[in-house]
Each structure stands twice: as C-alpha cells, then as structure tokens.
Amino acid sequence: MKIVVPIKRVVDYNVKVRPLGDQSDVDLNNVKMAMNPFCEIAIEEAVRLKEAGTASEVVAVTVGKSDSQEQLRTALALGADRAILVETDSLLEPLAIAKALSKVIEAESPQLVILGKQAIDGDNNQTGQMLAALLNYGQATFASEISIDGDSASVTREIDGGLQTIKVSLPAIITTDLRLNEPRYASLPNIMKAKKKELDVQPIDAMGIDTAPRMELLSVELPAARQEGIKVESVEELVGKLKNEAKVIS
Amino acid sequence: MSTLVIAEHDNSNLKPATLNTVAAANVIGGAVHILVAGSSCQSVADEAAAVEGIEKVILVDDSAYENQLAESTANLIKSISADYSHILAPATTFGKNVLPRLSALLDVQQISEITEVVSEDTFKRPIYAGSCIATVKSSDAIKVITVRATAFDPVNASGGSASVEPISADGISDLSSFVNEEIAQSDRPELTAASIVISGGRGMQSGDNFHLLETIADKLGAAVGASRAAVDAGFVPNDYQVGQTGKIVAPDLYIAVGISGAIQHLAGMKDSKVIVAINKDEDAPIFQVADYGLVADLFNALPELAEQL
Numbered sequence: 218m219k220i221v222v223p224i225k226r227v228v229d230y231n232v233k234v235r236p237l238g239d240q241s242d243v244d245l246n247n248v249k250m251a252m253n254p255f256c257e258i259a260i261e262e263a264v265r266l267k268e269a270g271t272a273s274e275v276v277a278v279t280v281g282k283s284d285s286q287e288q289l290r291t292a293l294a295l296g297a298d299r300a301i302l303v304e305t306d307s308l309l310e311p312l313a314i315a316k317a318l319s320k321v322i323e324a325e326s327p328q329l330v331i332l333g334k335q336a337i338d339g340d341n342n343q344t345g346q347m348l349a350a351l352l353n354y355g356q357a358t359f360a361s362e363i364s365i366d367g368d369s370a371s372v373t374r375e376i377d378g379g380l381q382t383i384k385v386s387l388p389a390i391i392t393t394d395l396r397l398n399e400p401r402y403a404s405l406p407n408i409m410k411a412k413k414k415e416l417d418v419q420p421i422d423a424m425g426i427d428t429a430p431r432m433e434l435l436s437v438e439l440p441a442a443r444q445e446g447i448k449v450e451s452v453e454e455l456v457g458k459l460k461n462e463a464k465v466i467s
Numbered sequence: 468m469s470t471l472v473i474a475e476h477d478n479s480n481l482k483p484a485t486l487n488t489v490a491a492a493n494v495i496g497g498a499v500h501i502l503v504a505g506s507s508c509q510s511v512a513d514e515a516a517a518v519e520g521i522e523k524v525i526l527v528d529d530s531a532y533e534n535q536l537a538e539s540t541a542n543l544i545k546s547i548s549a550d551y552s553h554i555l556a557p558a559t560t561f562g563k564n565v566l567p568r569l570s571a572l573l574d575v576q577q578i579s580e581i582t583e584v585v586s587e588d589t590f591k592r593p594i595y596a597g598s599c600i601a602t603v604k605s606s607d608a609i610k611v612i613t614v615r616a617t618a619f620d621p622v623n624a625s626g627g628s629a630s631v632e633p634i635s636a637d638g639i640s641d642l643s644s645f646v647n648e649e650i651a652q653s654d655r656p657e658l659t660a661a662s663i664v665i666s667g668g669r670g671m672q673s674g675d676n677f678h679l680l681e682t683i684a685d686k687l688g689a690a691v692g693a694s695r696a697a698v699d700a701g702f703v704p705n706d707y708q709v710g711q712t713g714k715i716v717a718p719d720l721y722i723a724v725g726i727s728g729a730i731q732h733l734a735g736m737k738d739s740k741v742i743v744a745i746n747k748d749e750d751a752p753i754f755q756v757a758d759y760g761l762v763a764d765l766f767n768a769l770p771e772l773a774e775q776l
Contacts, residue, residue, distance in 0.1 A: 230731070234595040347567050431575065431605060435602040438600050449760065451761075465740070
C-alpha cells in the first residue's frame with residue numbers, strides 16, 4: 218500500500234506573528250519556519266503503518282516555494298521514502314493547493330492520503346476535505362485512531378461531544394488530530410540519509426489547473442487588546458471581587 | 468440575495484451554535500433558510516421553523532443522513548445551492564467536516580471561522596491562532612462560510628413561524644459509513660455553551676487531580692475544560708481542549724488553573740468576559756490577559772475556593 222502525505226511549511230508555532238506596519242499582511246520577515254505540527258503527526262502515522270508492514274511506500278508532497286524543500290527533507294528524515302515539491306512562487310489558497318495535490322495523487326494513485334487537519338498559519342481546516350471532494354474519495358477528518366482493514370479503513374474521529382468511529386473505503390483521505398500519535402524526532406544518521414533520497418520538483422504551471430485567488434486580503438490588524446487586570450492576594454479576595462465587582466457569581 | 472444555514476442537530480434537537488450562525492446570516496442580510504438534513508428529525512425542523520426571522524426550513528428526512536456524514540451531506544447541499552448567495556454552517560467539528568467538501572464541489576474558496584461580517588462579500592477572521600485578524604473579500608459567486616459561534620449573539624429560538632418544505636435525498640454516497648459514537652455523558656453544561664468554564668493545564672499534574680476542578684464546577688454550574696498540554700499529557704480527553712486546535716469558548720467567567728497561557732490556548736478563551744488565572748508562576752503569560760490573577764499553589768487554592776463558594 219502506498220501512502221501520500223501532503224505537508225506544509227509554516228511559521229514555527231513559538232513565533233508570535235504580528236501585522237506589517239502598513240497592515241497589508243502579516244510580517245514574516247526573518248521568522249523561523251517549520252513543518253506544520255499536524256503534518257508531523259501525519260508523517261509519523263504513515264511511517265508507523267510502513268513499519269508495521271501495512272504500507273510499502275510513503276511519499277511526502279508539498280505545494281509551495283523552493284524553500285519548502287527544507288520541510289520535505291525533514292519528512293524524508295522522519296521516514297518518508299521520497300518527496301515531491303509542486304513549485305509555485307504564489308501564495309496559494311487552500312482550494313488551489315487541493316487542486317495541485319489532486320493532480321499529484323491522480324499520478325501516484327496511492328491507497329491512502331494522510332494530512333494534517335489544519336495548518337497553524339491560516340487556520341483554515343479545509344485542504345483535506347477539499348482534496349477528498351476533488352478526487353471523489355471518502356474522508357475521515359480529525360482522526361485519533363486509524364486501523365486498515367483490507368479495502369477500507371476504520372477511523373476514530375475527535376468530534377465536539379466525544380468520539381465517532383466511521384469506516385471509509387480506500388482510497389481515502391484522513392486528516393490528523395493531535396492525539397493520533399506522538400511524532401518522533403529525526404536522528405542525525407536519518408537526516409544524513411534524507412539528503413540522498415529522491416526529491417522531485419514539478420512546476421505548477423505544467424498541471425493545467427486554475428490557481429487564481431478567489432479572496433483578496435484587505436488588511437491584517439491586531440485583535441482588540443484586553444484591559445490590564447489586577448493581582449489578588451488571597452482566595453477570599455478573589456471570591457469577593459467575583460461576587461461584588463465583576464458580579465459573575467452569586 | 469439569500470442565505471442557507473446548515474442546521475447542526477442530533478436528530479432530536481437543534482444545536483445552539485445554529486442560532487449564532489443564523490445571527491451571522493442576519494447581518495449579511497436577505498432571506499434566511501435553514502436546511503435540516505437528518506433521520507426522523509421532524510422535531511428539529513419544527514424547532515428550526517420557530518427560530519426568529521427564518522423564512523423557510525428545508526427538511527430532508529432520510530436514514531442516509533442519520534449521522535450527517537460529509538460525503539452525502541455535501542452532495543445534498545450542493546444540489547440545492549443554486550438558490551443561494553451564501554451558505555453558512557457553525558465552525559464546529561460538524562461544519563468544519565462538511566463545508567470545505569461542499570466548497571470544493573462548488574469550486575469556491577471557503578471563508579473559515581468568520582468573527583465579523585463587514586459586508587455581503589467582506590469578512591473578518593482570526594489567523595495565526597488569533598494573533599492577527601484578517602479582513603478578506605471574496606469574489607466567488609456563492610460564499611461558503613463557517614461561523615465562529617462565540618462572535619455572534621444567538622437569535623431568539625422562538626417567535627418565528629417559517630414554512631417547512633420537505634424535499635428528497637439527493638446524491639447519497641457510500642464512500643463512508645457510521646460505525647459507532649461515544650458521546651461523553653455529563654451533568655455539567657456543554658463547554659461551548661456554559662456561562663462559566665473552569666480549565667486545568669499541565670500544572671494539574673494528573674487526570675485524577677481534575678476532581679479538584681469538578682468540585683468547583685459543580686458548585687458554580689460550570690463546564691470543565693483543559694489546555695492542549697493537559698490533553699497531550701493524557702490527563703483528560705480531547706473534547707475538553709480549549710484553544711486554537713480545540714474549542715473556542717467565550718463564557719461570562721473563565722477560570723484558568725495551572726495554565727501558563729500559550730498563545731494557542733489564549734486563542735480559544737481570550738474573548739471571555741471575565742478571566743481568572745490561578746498559577747504559582749507569577750510570570751506566566753496567562754496573567755497578561757487575566758482580569759483577576761492569583762499567584763498561588765493550585766493544590767492549596769482550589770480546596771479553599773471550593774469551600775468559599
């Protein structure tokens with residue numbers, strides 16, 4: 218079984234992102250970049266399925282600028298067998314990214330596609346579901362447990378009220394939630410080995426897809442700041458404030 | 468111009484987030500219809516028809532929609548989409564699952580988790596865990612939108628008298644099927660609907676210690692939440708998680724206990740009316756957003772708090 222894992226290069230989760238001075242966009246000058254955390258979970262799950270003998274090959278894919286090769290190398294160091302960069306200089310919206318990924322997946326014809334439920338930059342939570350629609354695959358989003366059973370997968374999903382288990386026919390799209398696994402760290406020998414693994418670069422223009430933006434970013438601003446609060450000295454004082462000042466308890 | 472709101476429900480009752488989504492639809496303007504797709508769900512359609520300001524409820528009652536799986540539900544919405552300029556659903560795990568699929572079927576770019584309607588084609592939404600607010604303008608013919616419930620006050624659940632129009636199932640898919648569901652049973656209010664929330668973080672040290680929070684929750688009629696760190700550490704299940712990748716809450720009172728206040732957690736609770744932080748580290752970032760901060764060991768403070776309530 219072949220597994221394709223789409224990943225994304227994003228601003229590291231420790232960075233506090235701010236708007237540019239003219240509020241035209243976010244300020245991404247000189248910020249640390251990393252693989253999106255939910256994508257690390259997706260790679261880890263695919264590699265574990267390979268280690269368990271369920272999968273035979275893991276292919277990492279991303280759609281982005283040339284510097285996204287850095288995150289593909291990380292994916293290779295974590296255990297992916299080869300990688301594909303669909304190269305574009307434009308910042309694409311999720312629909313356009315899903316279209317580019319669908320072309321790669323049509324060419325690769327994997328039995329399973331695992332990707333993160335959301336990227337922590339745009340917080341859109343769209344690409345996996347869109348990809349499933351474009352390929353007419355079933356989808357199992359927000360997965361916390363996956364088991365492959367012949368030509369279907371049984372997936373436990375994190376839903377608002379608890380857990381839901383569904384069965385989805387393969388090939389299918391699965392998006393990862395945080396409890397699915399705990400991703401490993403890449404070892405130094407594996408980082409060295411990853412440099413020799415195949416990384417194929419495909420220009421997006423050759424794919425014949427419409428990637429024109431549908432949304433215009435008008436401005437980026439800071440959220441309204443909260444008024445500074447006070448420190449209380451004791452539980453008694455706290456209860457008094459909540460009852461008499463804030464009046465939120467009785 | 469007219470808007471279709473996708474009802475979230477459990478085949479017996481309408482979920483409250485639907486009312487906040489209708490509120491966002493009202494700001495957009497034009498007629499508002501509600502789609503109720505489910506199985507043996509007439510009572511939900513009746514409830515939707517009573518929602519203030521709704522013109523029409525479209526009811527699709529078919530066993531295929533019992534669990535509202537994404538494939539069949541997205542196909543169904545697509546089949547009636549031509550009549551609408553906007554299609555809205557709450558940004559819950561239900562809406563987040565179904566709407567992007569619909570959006571790709573319609574070849575439109577979804578606008579996720581809006582917090583403000585600026586005009587019929589322009590919306591505000593948080594990005595980077597709420598560190599920034601983006602204003603975006605959509606050029607798509609049909610705007611497919613998920614709505615952050617806490618950003619819109621719910622409309623009245625009664626006072627309306629919409630007509631209910633039953634239609635047939637369309638585009639039933641067998642790509643996925645329901646196996647089972649484990650819904651957490653609790654006498655406490657739902658996290659996203661509670662007026663008071665008390666959450667624990669890594670400082671709680673174990674899942675067993677969450678009983679300290681539960682005691683207080685029961686005295687206050689509060690829901691219990693957690694930070695991602697507490698979920699990662701296995702103290703509590705993921706449906707407790709408040710934050711960027713969990714639930715967004717905005718109660719009247721939010722009590723953060725043993726939570727340092729990472730930006731990812733603040734993203735889920737900083738719109739609460741009053742925030743209390745209890746942490747033994749006086750430099751914890753949570754104190755920067757707290758209205759009332761108490762620097763104390765939570766294992767002393769919590770029993771004392773329980774006693775005084």
